[in-house]
Amino acid sequence: MHWTDVTAQSLSHKGKKHIVSTGITPSGEFHIGHLREILTGDMIARAAQDAGLDVEFVFIIDSADPLRKVYDFLGPEYEQFVGNQLGAIPAPDEDGNPDWERFEKEGWTYANHFLEPFLKALNEIGVKPRLIDNLESYRSGRFAELSKIACDRAEDIRECIERISSRELPDNWFPWSPLNSKKGLDKVKVTGYDYPLVHWKDEYGETGSSDISKGEGKLPWRIDWPAKWGWIGVTCEAFGKDHGAAGGSYSTGREIAHLLGHEPPQPLVYEWISLKGQGAMSSSAGNTIGPIEALELVPPEILRLLIAKSKPNKAIEFDTGMGLVTLADEYERLAARDFDKELANDELSRRQRVQIEDAAGALRMASTVAGGKAQATAVTFRHLALLAQTKKNDEDVWSSLQSSGAIDAVTPELQDRLSRMRHWIHSRHFPAEMRITILEQPNMEMLKMFDDDEKKILANMTAAMEACVWDAQSIGACIPQAARDLDLSPRSAFKVAYAALMGAEKGPRLAPILAEMEQQEILSILRACMTSITE
RNA sequence: GGGCCUGUAGCUCAGUCAGGUAGAGCGUCGGACUUUUAAUCCGAUGGUCGCGGGUUCGAACCCCGUCAGGCCCGCCA
Numbered sequence: 001m002h003w004t005d006v007t008a009q010s011l012s013h014k015g016k017k018h019i020v021s022t023g024i025t026p027s028g029e030f031h032i033g034h035l036r037e038i039l040t041g042d043m044i045a046r047a048a049q050d051a052g053l054d055v056e057f058v059f060i061i062d063s064a065d066p067l068r069k070v071y072d073f074l075g076p077e078y079e080q081f082v083g084n085q086l087g088a089i090p091a092p093d094e095d096g097n098p099d100w101e102r103f104e105k106e107g108w109t110y111a112n113h114f115l116e117p118f119l120k121a122l123n124e125i126g127v128k129p130r131l132i133d134n135l136e137s138y139r140s141g142r143f144a145e146l147s148k149i150a151c152d153r154a155e156d157i158r159e160c161i162e163r164i165s166s167r168e169l170p171d172n173w174f175p176w177s178p179l180n181s182k183k184g185l186d187k188v189k190v191t192g193y194d195y196p197l198v199h200w201k202d203e204y205g206e207t208g209s210s211d212i213s214k215g216e217g218k219l220p221w222r223i224d225w226p227a228k229w230g231w232i233g234v235t236c237e238a239f240g241k242d243h244g245a246a247g248g249s250y251s252t253g254r255e256i257a258h259l260l261g262h263e264p265p266q267p268l269v270y271e272w273i274s275l276k277g278q279g280a281m282s283s284s285a286g287n288t289i290g291p292i293e294a295l296e297l298v299p300p301e302i303l304r305l306l307i308a309k310s311k312p313n314k315a316i317e318f319d320t321g322m323g324l325v326t327l328a329d330e331y332e333r334l335a336a337r338d339f340d341k342e343l344a345n346d347e348l349s350r351r352q353r354v355q356i357e358d359a360a361g362a363l364r365m366a367s368t369v370a371g372g373k374a375q376a377t378a379v380t381f382r383h384l385a386l387l388a389q390t391k392k393n394d395e396d397v398w399s400s401l402q403s404s405g406a407i408d409a410v411t412p413e414l415q416d417r418l419s420r421m422r423h424w425i426h427s428r429h430f431p432a433e434m435r436i437t438i439l440e441q442p443n444m445e446m447l448k449m450f451d452d453d454e455k456k457i458l459a460n461m462t463a464a465m466e467a468c469v470w471d472a473q474s475i476g477a478c479i480p481q482a483a484r485d486l487d488l489s490p491r492s493a494f495k496v497a498y499a500a501l502m503g504a505e506k507g508p509r510l511a512p513i514l515a516e517m518e519q520q521e522i523l524s525i526l527r528a529c530m531t532s533i534t535e
Numbered sequence: 536g537g538g539c540c541u542g543u544a545g546c547u548c549a550g551u552c553a554g555g556u557a558g559a560g561c562g563u564c565g566g567a568c569u570u571u572u573a574a575u576c577c578g579a580u581g582g583u584c585g586c587g588g589g590u591u592c593g594a595a596c597c598c599c600g601u602c603a604g605g606c607c608c609g610c611c612a
């Protein structure tokens with residue numbers, strides 16, 4: 001059974017109605033690590049739906065969280081906002097300075113700024129959650145009731161956090177962080193509580209009262225989370241391993257949920273995604289790849305497959321080079337399979353059955369449309385990468401595919417695939433080993449291996465190319481002819497051609513590539529090869 | 536100090552929850568095909584399941600220990 005179905009099954013034992021939740025703090029650029037959070041939730045919701053449950057998927061935007069520090073991408077002016085809520089401060093402009101104009105005119109906040117491109121990517125990936133803005137929820141009083149319970153039971157909650165996370169809370173700790181005189185959540189001390197008011201004094205010497213029913217502050221994270229479970233009715237939540245550790249926020253959260261009077265959701269801890277060879281992703285280290293950037297390289301279903309095929313507790317290394325080829329080709333293979341037929345075989349061992357079910361589940365989750373049927377495009381990534389490089393315009397790519405019988409018609413999916421492929425080829429991610437290059441200098445290693453026959457072929461070929469009309473068909477004819485004239489197999493002629501022009505034993509179909517290049521360039525490299533052989 | 540995850544073929548991993556002959560894909564090698572789409576098809580290759588004990592008729596799987604890597608216990612997906 002696929003991991004999403006396992007989770008759905010265990011949810012079904014607890015009831016029919018479910019809310020699967022997910023949440024992210026919009027403190028900076030979103031990256032594909034965040035995509036795992038939200039796709040994990042989306043996939044569980046889809047599996048639960050498939051299992052006949054009544055399920056809703058929500059995405060909580062933690063816009064009530066404070067700005068922790070002035071990140072590298074922010075200008076020094078942001079110093080004044082440290083501690084202020086992300087949904088209440090202006091977005092950075094291109095230079096990293098606060099965009100006051102948009103903030104005042106449109107209410108365009110820091111949270112909006114980072115959230116919007118992510119939401120666009122989600123839409124393309126087929127994730128359509130109900131959005132819950134956390135700051136707005138505080139302001140509209142959604143947290144009021146649970147905040148009251150938290151404040152009333154401050155000592156119980158303190159005991160719980162201290163016991164489970166084995167950290168000591170300061171004497172003046174209180175389960176409510178009021179906004180200070182500068183609308184910040186830091187540098188403020190609670191001096192008293194008298195529902196609905198929490199009295200405070202800040203480091204600037206100001207005092208005031210925060211109305212907990214109006215969002216004039218927020219619950220600290222460890223209480224904020226279980227409180228959200230309560231008022232939203234969350235029954236299942238996937239979260240990163242950082243929250244899942246013993247003593248972490250889930251273990252305190254589940255107990256605080258009970259104190260607040262509701263059941264904690266079923267947890268699903270997932271591992272992080274790292275960029276191959278670069279460690280964990282971190283916006284400040286600059287080694288991120290955003291969902292948008294990833295979508296420029298591969299279609300959404302392949303991105304989904306990346307998440308779907310690995311169990312949540314497996315760390316994923318996202319490889320934007322050759323790994324992408326493998327992943328995309330894996331998708332094609334899966335899409336071409338007939339799982340129902342495979343599973344109809346009674347002689348399957350338990351292990352084989354599990355493997356087929358998992359593959360089918362991963363493919364089902366990869367579709368951007370729930371219940372959508374994956375279409376095999378019959379053109380592998382590898383193949384398309386070749387064609388895209390050798391043929392400058394799309395029409396030539398399609399006619400090549402059609403004449404070889406690989407495809408019947410050009411579908412929008414194929415056009416989409418090709419355009420992303422061209423993006424990838426031009427990006428820094430495209431792997432060198434996939435790149436087709438014609439040598440500029442002879443490769444001596446390869447040439448040294450030539451026997452006398454091969455040397456003769458090279459001479460013949462050079463002469464033929466000199467005389468040849470420079471189009472794909474004629475070039476294609478003169479390569480094997482160089483061998484035939486000597487009563488040798490065409491195969492050996494290609495071997496010589498690859499060695500001389502690409503420094504490789506074999507390669508892609510040469511003629512169309514050469515035809516795209518200048519005849520003189522090719523001749524000069526061939527002549528250079530001949531010179532170096534005779535020396 | 537406490538805890539979590541991972542360790543299975545050259546690589547990426549499945550299989551561990553419900554113990555029953557060690558699996559897949561990629562790679563590699565070989566063959567077929569030949570005016571070769573690094574294509575396709577066929578075949579082969581490849582593992583003391585990190586290590587040591589225990590339970591069992593039987594352990595990759597359960598238990599105990601141990602080693603290695605990653606991570607968490609302020610914040611981070």
